[in-house]
Amino acid sequence: MPTLSMFYGVIIRMFAEKGGKHNEPHIHAVYGEKQVVISLDGEIIEGSLPANKMSLLKAWIDIHQDELKANWQLLLEGDVHFKIDPLK
Numbered sequence: 001m002p003t004l005s006m007f008y009g010v011i012i013r014m015f016a017e018k019g020g021k022h023n024e025p026h027i028h029a030v031y032g033e034k035q036v037v038i039s040l041d042g043e044i045i046e047g048s049l050p051a052n053k054m055s056l057l058k059a060w061i062d063i064h065q066d067e068l069k070a071n072w073q074l075l076l077e078g079d080v081h082f083k084i085d086p087l088k
Helices: 051-063 065-076
Strands: 003-007 010-013 026-031 034-039 044-047
Touching: 003 051, 010 051, 026 051, 034 051, 051 065
Parallel strands: none
Antiparallel strands: 003 010, 010 026, 026 034, 034 044
């Protein structure tokens, strides 16, 4: 699963699941033993992160909405993803 970005211990990945479990555009985020799947509009699909990390993740999604959508489309078409800047 391609890694898009990493910040404050949160690793963010994305892959297009054609016919998979989550058909809507989404990312997977991991922080330690915790994992969350979250749509590009900020809705939690499954899992959880600590509240402070979830707040950072949602802010990052808001900031990088266009880049996330572009990456989703690239992955759907079988193209290579690009990295997205972390929160600083």
